[in-house]
Every structure is written in C-alpha cells, then in structure tokens.
Amino acid sequence: MLEKNINFVEAALKEYYFNNFELIHVPSRTSEREFGYQKFNSGMTRHLTIKNDKDLHFLLMTQMPSDVYCSNACYSFPNLPMSEKDWKEAELIFDIDAKDLKLDCRKNHTCFKCNSCQCINEQSSKCIKCNSDKFDVISVTCQNCISETKKEVQKLVQVLTEDLAINKEKILVYFSGNEGFHVHIENSEYQTLDSRERADLADYIMFNGVIPETLGINRQNNSKMLLPDIGEKGWRGRVAREIFGTKSKRPKIIQEILLGGYSAFQSRLEEMRHTIGVRIDPKVTMDIHRIFRLGGSINSKSGLSKILCKDLENFDPFSDACLLGDEKVEVLANYPISFRLKNKKYGPYVGETISVPKHAAVYMICKGLADVTQ
Amino acid sequence: MLQLGIKELAKYPFLAETGDYLRDKGFNLEQLSDPDWKPVVEKAYGRIVVATTGQIYGGDIENPDLEILSFVIGIILLKSAGISTLNRRFSLAEARRAERYLEQGLNALQKDRTILENLKLKEESIQSSLKIIQDLFSIQVEMEDDRLKIRIADYLKRAVHFNEREWKLVNRQVESGYVYLSSHEIVRLVRKELDVYINSKIQSVSVSFIPETFRERVGDLVLLAKKFSTTVIVSSDYPPCVKHAIEVLDKGENLPHSGRFMLATYLLAKGQTVEQIAPLFKNAPDYNERVTKYQLEHIAGSSGKGTKYVCPSCEKLKSENLCFAIPECDGIINPVQFGTRRKTNA
Secondary structure, eight states: OOHHHHHHHHHHHHHHHHHTGGGOOOOSSGGGOOEEEEOTTSOEEEEEOOOSHHHHHHHHHHHOOSEEEEESEEESSTTSOGGGSOEEEEOEEEEEEGGGGOOGGGGGGEEEEETTTOOEESSSSSOTTTOOOOEEEEEOOOHHHHHHHHHHHHHHHHHHHHTSOOOGGGEEEEEOSSSEEEEEEOSOTTTTOOHHHHHHHHHHHHTOSOOGGGGTOOSSSOOGGGSOOTTOOHHHHHHHHHHHOSGGGHHHHHHHHHHHHHHHHHHHHHHHHHHTSOOOOHHHHHOSSOEEEOTTOEETTTTEEOEEOSSTTTOOHHHHTOOSOOOEEEEEEEESSOEEETTEEEOOEEEEEEEEEHHHHHHHHHHTSEEEOO | OOOOOHHHHHHOTTSTHHHHHHHHHTOOHHHHTSGGGHHHHHHHHHHHHHHHTTOOOOOOTTSHHHHHHHHHHHHHHHHHHTOHHHHHHHHHHHHHHHHHHHHHHHHHHHSOGGGOSSHHHHHHHHHHHHHHHHHHHOOOOEEETTEEEEEHHHHHHHHTTOOSGGGSGGGSEEETTEEEEOHHHHHHHTHHHHHHHHHHHHHHOOOSOOOHHHHHHHHHHHHHHHTTOOOOOOOTTSOHHHHHHHHHHHTTOOOOHHHHHHHHHHHHHTTOOHHHHGGGGGGSTTOOHHHHHHHHHHHHTSSTTOOOOOOOOHHHHHHTTOOOOOGGGTTOSSGGGTTHHHHHHO
16 A cells, blocks of 8 residues: 555554443453554454453554454463464354355446556456556445345354354354444353354355255155254254245255255255345354454555444444544545445546545545556 | 162273272182183183174173173283283274263153153162262263253364264254254263273283283183184285275274274275275274174165265364374375375376
8 A cells, every 4th residue: 555545544443442441341351362453554463462451452553453353262371372372162153244145236336457557447357558467456335246245144043043052142243344244142151162163063054065964865765754943943944934934935946856856956945045045154264263354444455444333223334333533535536437435426537536434434445446646 | 979889890890990999808819810710701701802803792680790701800900911902892892882871871761751660770770870870970860751962062062073974963853952863862862972981991000910810811812813814915005094094994903983984995995896995994993894784785875775985085084183294195185195296286
C-alpha cells in the first residue's frame, strides 16, 4: 500500500479505536491467550501476551496495527515459541467465507488489478494495457454474497445445536469484517479436541466422506427398510428431507434409488455436500494454534469491523459494520463496478477524483480501488 | 465406588483391585514359591504360551482364584524373563480376552434385565464393564432405550485412529451430542488403550527375587522368545516409515493397524505379492495366517469389493505418528515416491 494511503488509513483506524474502546475487549482467560497484530506493508508480530482491556487499547493507540488477532487456544506460556507454549485447549471456531461458496454473482463484482501497470481489468487473461498476466483479484461483496453466507451460518448453527448439543447461547456469530462470518463456540466439551479430531468434526459438518451404507444403500441386497426417514435426526434425516421432500413422494423415489444402485446414490450424496453440507473452511476449524481476528477490530481488507451479530437475519454488514467516520475525503478512484455502503451507492469510477465519506474512502483504499489525493 | 466381586476380578485381573485381593488372601512371593503352587505356575506359563501364538486364553471364570493367581504369576515369570516381546504379546492377548468380557457386559445392558437368568451376576457383569470403561478410559457409556451411546468428543478422540470410512463421524448415528454404537464398537474403540494399560501394569511390577520353582519356566520363556527373533533384511531403498514398520514387526511389537496398512499398501505398490508380504507379519503379537492373508488380499483388491487401496500420503502418516522423515524424504508426498524422486533430482 502507498505510504500516503497507509498514513490516512492508520489515522482513521486510530480514531475509530479511540472512539470505540467499548467495542473491543480482551477475551476471557486473557493471560492464557496469544495475541498478535499486523501493520500495513509489514509482517505479523505474534506470541504476545496482553493483560487486560487497558493494555489492548494501549497497543492499538501506540502500534496503530492494521489487524489485531488473538488465539482461540489457551496456553500455559502464550508468549513462548509455539513448541514451548504448552497448549491446553482451544475454542471451536468456524469460518464461512463468500469467496468459498463459488456464487454466480461473484463475476459481477470482481475485477483484476494488473501487478505491472496497476490497470483495472475485467478479465484475468491479459492486461489490456501492458499484456502482463499477473493480477491481484479485487472483489467487493454484494447483498447476495452476504445472504448466501448467512444461510450457511444458519445451517451450521442447526448442526451445532441439534447434533453436537451446543447451547445456542454459546454460539457467537461475528461478521468477519470482509466477506463472511466467524463463528466462535464458548466453553464447549469439544475444546480439548486436537487438530485431527477437529478435522473429522469439520468433515461431519461439511457432510464430507459419507458412504452410501450409512444411508442404508449397500452394494447388494438393498432394502427400503434401511433407508432414512424424514423424521430421523442428524444427517440421515437431512438427507431424507432433501431426497424425499414429502412423505407422498417417498415410494416413487425409493424405487428410483434402488434401481439406480450404489454408484448413482454415491454420486448423489457427493452432490449433496454442496446443498445440505455446511461450507465452512475446514483449515480454520482444524488449526488449534491459530490467532484469529479479534472481535470489535477493523479488518484491513475492507475497513469494516469484525462485529458480533445479535440478529443475524436482519444484520447488514454494509451499515452495521461500517463504523468509521463520515467526514468527506478526496480520493482518486478506479473501479468499474458499483457497491453500496450505509445505503449509498458508489461507483463505477473510471480514474475519477471524488469526494466521499471517510468510511467509503477507507473501504476503497483497503480494497485497492482508490488512492488518497493528498 | 463399585467393588468388583472375585469373578469379575478374574475377568480383569490387571485392575488395581487385584492387589487388594492378594493382600486380603495373604499371598506373597515367598508363599507362591512353595512347590504346592507348581500347578498354578504351569497354568501361568501356559497362559503366556497361548498369548505368544496370537490366541486368546479362555480360562475358567468358575475358578476365579486360579485365574487371578495364574495372571499374577504370569507377570512374575515375564518380568523374570525380561523379554519385552513376550510382555507385549501377553498384554495384547490379555487385552483381547478382557475385550470379550467387556462386550458381554455391555450386551447384557442392552437386554431386558428382568428376564435375565442369574440376575445378580449379570448386573455385576454390566456394572464392571461400565466401571472399567469409565475408570480406565474416562468414557461414560449411557443407555437410551436399548441403544448404547457415548459423548461425541470421547468418540472422536479414539475413532480418528481408524482408517476405515465407517468410523468417520459422518458415517455414525449422531444425535444431541452423542454417538450411538454397538457394544462391539465401543470395545473396539478402547482396544489400543486397554493394551497399553495392561502393558504399563506389567512394566510397573518389580520382582525382588525369582522363586526356585519358577526358574525352569523362566528359562523356557527365554527359549521361547528366541523363536521370535528371526532377522528380516530391510532394503536400504525403503523409506524410513516402511523400515520402521518392518523393524517394529520384526521385534514382535504391536504395529498399529494404520502402520500395517501403510506397509502392505507400500509393498503392493512396489510390486510385491500377497505371498511375499504375508511373512513380514508373522511376528506380530496377534498374527493369524488366515486373517493376514485375507486382509492383504482385500487391500490388494483381489478379494472383497475389488477396491485396490493406495499407500497413505506422508501427511497422513505424519498425523498418525508413523513418519520418521530423513533428508532423502524431501520433496516427496507419498512413501512410494521415495528413491524414485531422489534419483530424478540427482
């Protein structure tokens, strides 16, 4: 990022933190957590310990980080190197990101910034200006992306509460600050699971690795008695509801399944991963040493806040997580696609100098769509 | 806390309660040195011999004193012989024996207890199975209607060590924080831990002296152990994980299922036949020729559903603690690439 952009965004973030200390807190068991932060154009500083909110706020004011992180794990010695930290346990975490959902709308709000000449392209084959084939992918998030990721969160919450018996009050859903949601589970019996065990749990949530036998379809001697019923709990019930829909259709569909045989049913289950399975990022759930974006902090990929969603259905990240100031700022913008923030439409812009509110300016700069003019 | 009756202790003589039993009865090593106890020494020796052949000692629960003492004397003989291969074979066989009783106890739990004959004994058998699983492995087995269930976290901590897809959580019946399992599956989950527990018990025993009446059989055990010390020549072209697996088997130690699977798939990939591979497993503590051949043929795809299994990736082996990477492993992602890749790079 250009120096002038860094100075502007750092100042905006500092102002946000100064005015919103009540939004950013250290988590419980603070002394057992590892903290870390990043600054613009710089690497990660981690293995830090922070005692309380006051120390955290001091760090935000003095270091002016672009991003702040905290471990979901608790350690005996969080500030030592990883091999000496003495891992105790880690909260379960899930990441659902719009970019992993491969939505059709994505091509409508994605463009490609040439690494050589910074020209904005709508295609990623060759730069229209300099013929380079190296690009940064730039995407803003649309309402469809958010509503589809919300659906995945709702599916996740259903599996967590019904199958894993996790109390709803312990499930904290955060907007990630960019293109999706982070789900944190507080104080569950799953905290002591290691990485491999979490990988299998992630597969369960994603409906990965299911075999037809689980649903009552064998290679030989199939019986309709073994097929799942729509009233069953867990994945068998979900599959039954997906396949049969209603009870009246059941006999006909059973006939089709039995006729189709093992391989056809296996393919059908494979397809169902994308419909009934929850599309979490398994790498995040498996990682028991991760430092995860701290709630209340700003995501430097967008300038939006990672914020707790108390009412997911009505949550609008483009208003509710857009918490930087409204003062007008002049920027040079270049983005061929429009986007909305705080109910206002921006763009498309073709190398134009425009005056926009600070939150929109930070958003565009963080996304690489604009530079400050001063 | 549940006190185990003597018959239950005969099923599970490796429990700490055995010490109380010996104290109550006033048994000590000097006393067992008496020639009158020779038949029990013979039974103990027989128990070890059966274990070394990979068989499971049956015993006679109706004669619990003999069962408990033959186990205790068996351990004294093993400790006196000091051969770890025999200890491992014995602990594995005793674990398998205990598994049968644990399963019987859990099975009884699933039946209507009012119609069970000999109600008191059945109840005791149920309670001892539940107590052992709870005390030794911290798993609480619960009952719902006629189904057994355990907490999901308890299940995951054990099931991830199995390769078969049916053990994946997604292929299990999961409801409200529980996994529903059969008695056989629950006992299968704790097999490895039970083996490790019994082995650790053997390790922890110290024998101050070897009674004269034991010496002959201790000598026999030393001779018996020589049978298992056949040398296997390990090719230098094998990757370290495969070498390690062969060495473990060669020593008569218990290679986990995932290690055996890796060894078989690797050697099959290298063009060896089932007949060439099978002898490698003959030193395994639970070796059974027929079962080994069947499993190898299954892995090779020549029996069963015809699926030919491939060697697990280095990453998978790492997660199973079966990887012993050396610099020559750099750049490979599967053991079958070892050597081939190295030559290419050279």
